[in-house]
Amino acid sequence: xxxxxxxxxxxxxxxxxxxxxxxxxxxxxxxxxxxxxxxxxxxxxxxxxxxxxxxxxxxxxxxxxxxxxxxxxxxxxxxxxxxxxxxxxxxxxxxxxxxxxxxxxxxxxxxxxxxxxxxxxxxxxxxxxxxxxxxxxxxxxxxxxxxxxxxxxxxxxxxxxxxxxxxxxxxxxxxxxxxxxxxxxxxxxxxxxxxxxxxxxxxxxxxxxxxxxxxxxxxxxxxxxxxxxxxxxxxxxxxxxxxxxxxxxxxxxxxxxxxxxxxxxxx
Amino acid sequence: xxxxxxxxxxxxxxxxxxxxxxxxxxxxxxxxxxxxxxxxxxxxxxxxxxxxxxxxxxxxxxxxxxxxxxxxxxxxxxxxxxxxxxxxxxxxxxxxxxxxxxxxxxxxxxxxxxxxxxxxxxxxxxxxxxxxxxxxxxxxxxxxxxxxxxxxxxxxxxxxxxxxxxxxxxxxxxxxxxxxxxxxxxxxxxxxxxxxxxxxxxxxxxxxxxxxxxxxxxxxxxxxxxxxxxxxxxxxxxxxxxxxxxxxxxxxxxxxxxxxxxxxxxxxxxxxxxxxxxxxxxxxxxxxxxxxxxxxxxxxxxxxxxxxxxxxxxxxxxxxxxxxxxxxxx
Numbered sequence: 093x094x095x096x097x098x099x100x101x102x103x104x105x106x107x108x109x110x111x112x113x114x115x116x117x118x119x120x121x122x123x124x125x126x127x128x129x130x131x132x133x134x135x136x137x138x139x140x141x142x143x144x145x146x147x148x149x150x151x152x153x154x155x156x157x158x159x160x161x162x163x164x165x166x167x168x169x170x171x172x173x174x175x176x177x178x179x180x181x182x183x184x185x186x187x188x189x190x191x192x193x194x195x196x197x198x199x200x201x202x203x204x205x206x207x208x209x210x211x212x213x214x215x216x217x218x219x220x221x222x223x224x225x226x227x228x229x230x231x232x233x234x235x236x237x238x239x240x241x242x243x244x245x246x247x248x249x250x251x252x253x254x255x256x257x258x259x260x261x262x263x264x265x266x267x268x269x270x271x272x273x274x275x276x277x278x279x280x281x282x283x284x285x286x287x288x289x290x291x292x293x294x295x296x297x298x299x300x301x302x303x304x305x306x307x308x309x310x311x312x313x314x315x316x317x318x319x320x321x322x323x324x325x326x327x328x329x330x331x332x333x334x335x336x337x338x339x340x341x342x343x344x345x346x347x348x349x350x351x352x353x354x355x356x357x358x359x
Numbered sequence: 360x361x362x363x364x365x366x367x368x369x370x371x372x373x374x375x376x377x378x379x380x381x382x383x384x385x386x387x388x389x390x391x392x393x394x395x396x397x398x399x400x401x402x403x404x405x406x407x408x409x410x411x412x413x414x415x416x417x418x419x420x421x422x423x424x425x426x427x428x429x430x431x432x433x434x435x436x437x438x439x440x441x442x443x444x445x446x447x448x449x450x451x452x453x454x455x456x457x458x459x460x461x462x463x464x465x466x467x468x469x470x471x472x473x474x475x476x477x478x479x480x481x482x483x484x485x486x487x488x489x490x491x492x493x494x495x496x497x498x499x500x501x502x503x504x505x506x507x508x509x510x511x512x513x514x515x516x517x518x519x520x521x522x523x524x525x526x527x528x529x530x531x532x533x534x535x536x537x538x539x540x541x542x543x544x545x546x547x548x549x550x551x552x553x554x555x556x557x558x559x560x561x562x563x564x565x566x567x568x569x570x571x572x573x574x575x576x577x578x579x580x581x582x583x584x585x586x587x588x589x590x591x592x593x594x595x596x597x598x599x600x601x602x603x604x605x606x607x608x609x610x611x612x613x614x615x616x617x618x619x620x621x622x623x624x625x626x627x628x629x630x631x632x633x634x635x636x637x638x639x640x641x642x643x644x645x646x647x648x649x650x651x652x653x654x655x656x657x658x659x660x661x662x663x664x665x666x667x668x669x670x671x672x673x674x675x676x677x678x679x680x681x682x683x684x685x686x687x688x689x
Contacts (some may be wrong), residue, residue, distance in 0.1 A: 205380075
């Protein structure tokens with residue numbers, strides 16, 4: 093299995109996918125940090141003049157509470173959708189470029205083929221989370237320091253935020269492979285995966301009472317250990333229940349996908 | 360010696376279409392076996408079933424008694440070049456081979472060796488998207504050779520190769536057999552394979568027509584005769600031939616070949632029907648003609664079978680049914 097994963101990683105890194113995804117992730121991350129500080133400044137109550145670090149009530153104008161710092165550190169959390177795409181692309185690219193035949197000649201057992209994709213994508217998803225966390229520590233930390241905040245305080249939130257974020261990214265990459273193994277048409281898989289998270293899920297949450305707890309996004313926020321304003325409002329699962337739920341979704345799609353793939357004729 | 364490849368009563372249905380029908384044949388080590396049949400006769404499907412890419416509806420296809428998916432390190436025992444296979448356009452040739460080598464547990468050193476072997480050493484660092492069709496074919500061949508397999512399966516391998524490439528491929532295939540490897544190579548042209556193969560497996564409509572040696576097939580060809588006729592009146596002649604009926608092939612706009620016919624029979628026949636002739640040649644059958652008559656004559660779906668009808672004097676039927684191949688080259 094290690095040989096398969098090394099082979100998969102070589103295949104991934106010799107395509108644009110991981111590099112473009114990392115680039116997009118860093119750009120989005122930078123924008124999200126910016127948005128965070130802008131919102132924080134305007135919502136901070138009066139100050140925001142730029143010259144003063146402390147507003148009229150003596151409360152620091154920069155993120156300083158545990159919750160604020162955690163939310164700053166988790167700015168890149170939305171990037172789990174990129175991890176999802178990494179998973180989708182990891183498997184559908186094989187079908188799009190007709191490389192799947194060669195891959196299956198090396199790894200003829202379809203379950204093993206899908207398992208290799210699952211593990212590789214999960215590792216790439218986790219790596220993406222680490223990259224975004226480091227970028228936030230650098231970008232967010234510098235901005236915070238410039239405003240008079242404490243970088244050490246931000247760093248102290250890493251143990252609370254990083255594991256959940258890395259877990260969610262890895263699990264969403266697994267979910268992506270699962271979707272891609274069922275829908276091997278790349279365009280269809282991307283539309284279905286993103287369409288679900290951008291459109292279908294919000295409709296579902298709006299129509300069905302209590303759905304937010306069960307949809308992947310709700311589970312992801314629960315697993316991330318971040319409040320993101322939602323956790324307190326809706327009774328979401330706790331972090332490990334949320335994590336198990338996403339893992340369940342991912343493995344369900346992956347198992348169904350490999351069963352379907354096992355029966356599929358590669359012509 | 361046990362067979363390197365064994366296909367036993369293999370069948371495959373795609374929906375209502377039976378692509379492979381109760382097909383059985385063997386491939387032995389140290390020989391090149393030509394897997395021959397017209398396009399759509401089930402060759403590719405059979406090869407893909409062998410390689411575990413397509414499931415069979417019935418029967419087995421095994422390597423030394425084991426299915427491809429049961430082999431511990433399949434890429435080290437069986438190398439395959441298939442049609443409709445491609446590469447990621449932005450991947451370099453050597454990276455493609457490395458990914459296969461790593462996945463199959465083959466030493467990385469083989470990558471450069473096989474690239475040199477197929478003559479792609481100079482473009483190892485080039486992205487495959489920039490490769491010509493012939494270069495892609497060579498890269499596929501390199502991929503199949505990475506694990507130095509003792510069994511090679513090649514599906515129409517000369518597609519896209521230039522004449523030098525085809526000559527190189529022939530030498531290469533002969534070399535593989537000479538070192539004791541088993542080679543199964545498919546083609547829709549026997550002429551292309553005449554100099555390469557030892558054994559032939561001929562299929563048509565998914566069924567086995569004949570498994571024999573090339574030498575035996577050539578012996579058959581020597582005894583076969585045909586009549587080449589050039590005439591401006593083919594539209595009038597063909598219905599007359601169908602009515603008899605006899606087997607013929609239209610090989611050009613104004614030319615057809617009647618299998619097994621003699622000038623002594625056809626001359627009076629043409630005179631009687633007042634057919635203008637430009638040319639009348641009595642020729643000995645070539646291997647290709649035997650192959651064509653075998654594969655087309657086997658067409659059981661052809662409603663105009665000759666069964667039971669007396670053959671005209673001087674006419675020796677070549678196959679069980681008349682066949683036409685409009686526009687087909689000889």
